[in-house]
Amino acid sequence: MEYKIALIRGDGIGPEVVGEAVKVLNAVGEKFGHTFTYEEVLLGGCATDAVGKSYPDGTAEKCKACDAVLLGAVGGPKWGSDKPAEQRPETALLAIRKDLGLYANLRPAALRTAMAGACPLKKETAEKGIDLMMVRELTGGIYFGKRDKYQTEDRGMEATDLMAYSEKEIERIGRRAFELARLRRKKVSSVDKANVLETSRLWRSVMHRLAAEYPDVQYEDVLVDNCAMQLVRDPGQFDVVVTENMFGDILSDEASMVTGSIGLLPSASIGDSAPGLYEPIHGSAPDIAGQDKANPIATILSVAMMMRYSFHLPAEADAIERAVDAVLADGWRTADIAEPGVTPIGTRQMGDRICQKLLG
Ligand code: IPM
Numbered sequence: 001m002e003y004k005i006a007l008i009r010g011d012g013i014g015p016e017v018v019g020e021a022v023k024v025l026n027a028v029g030e031k032f033g034h035t036f037t038y039e040e041v042l043l044g045g046c047a048t049d050a051v052g053k054s055y056p057d058g059t060a061e062k063c064k065a066c067d068a069v070l071l072g073a074v075g076g077p078k079w080g081s082d083k084p085a086e087q088r089p090e091t092a093l094l095a096i097r098k099d100l101g102l103y104a105n106l107r108p109a110a111l112r113t114a115m116a117g118a119c120p121l122k123k124e125t126a127e128k129g130i131d132l133m134m135v136r137e138l139t140g141g142i143y144f145g146k147r148d149k150y151q152t153e154d155r156g157m158e159a160t161d162l163m164a165y166s167e168k169e170i171e172r173i174g175r176r177a178f179e180l181a182r183l184r185r186k187k188v189s190s191v192d193k194a195n196v197l198e199t200s201r202l203w204r205s206v207m208h209r210l211a212a213e214y215p216d217v218q219y220e221d222v223l224v225d226n227c228a229m230q231l232v233r234d235p236g237q238f239d240v241v242v243t244e245n246m247f248g249d250i251l252s253d254e255a256s257m258v259t260g261s262i263g264l265l266p267s268a269s270i271g272d273s274a275p276g277l278y279e280p281i282h283g284s285a286p287d288i289a290g291q292d293k294a295n296p297i298a299t300i301l302s303v304a305m306m307m308r309y310s311f312h313l314p315a316e317a318d319a320i321e322r323a324v325d326a327v328l329a330d331g332w333r334t335a336d337i338a339e340p341g342v343t344p345i346g347t348r349q350m351g352d353r354i355c356q357k358l359l360g
């Protein structure tokens, strides 16, 4: 089969990690007889530098002409929050998610066997294993609500960000979570702040309606503050965690750290139609950009998710994941995951070693 992939290399370490992921894609093509073709798409701070805005005209159309999108990372101090919105990389990221209708963000946080020592939690906790799937609502809530900033008479400047959710938005993400749970350990934890927020009370009522439709799936409500605590106390209790946009942003970073390094975790953003967008959950790490130090594994595992969720190629996805595990089991580490005394390898060598295992 032939698949066309939009490549958004982005800023900071983005181009380096995407470079390694492309090597892996080509290795998968060679091994399994697929042809992957690439379409370069400019987005982020690099787009601001090149054409004056982070989300150039026609970006969504270019991506829609592809079967999937692979994104490295966007952002950096050069395009900070003091810059106008159209120049900021984050604006572009939110816009592409919205324009492609990518309302479901899947962020798996699993402790890989070879990395058990990297779990910062107590040994007994790590030994229980961690394998959860964060399902984050991605195109609604406070990230997309009305914002305002205005002068008041007596309180100086004031700013507001509106958080709104419709039943329809909640139901479609909820369904994704229950369907995924059916393929896993059949448990859904829905995270909200229903003791305070009206949006959370609506969220909870929709989730309860869905829970009744999926009696084979165990269901629980978890308040977001308690969830933050449970993630470091006993993350092994979670299977599928479903939550709104901002809670999911925060909790997925926390969950990633519990598995050892944010450099290992991939993500998939999907909607009701193609293309899905695949990206590591880490950022652009401008401090180590261009030094061959970044960990490409999260991006490479994002390619595995692309195989699984966009192309329905589970054998190809498994092969990539197995190659990553084999390289880690051999003891190879990039600097972010190197145990004391271990000499780290660079970005390119990590990519090459994973390709060798794939083709070996
Ligand atoms: C993420 C990032 C983005 C988000 C930022 C860069 C806008 O933190 O993908 O988690 O908050 O969604």
Ligand code: MG
Pocket (backbone or CB within 6 Å): 249, 250, 253
């Ligand atoms: Mg984030």
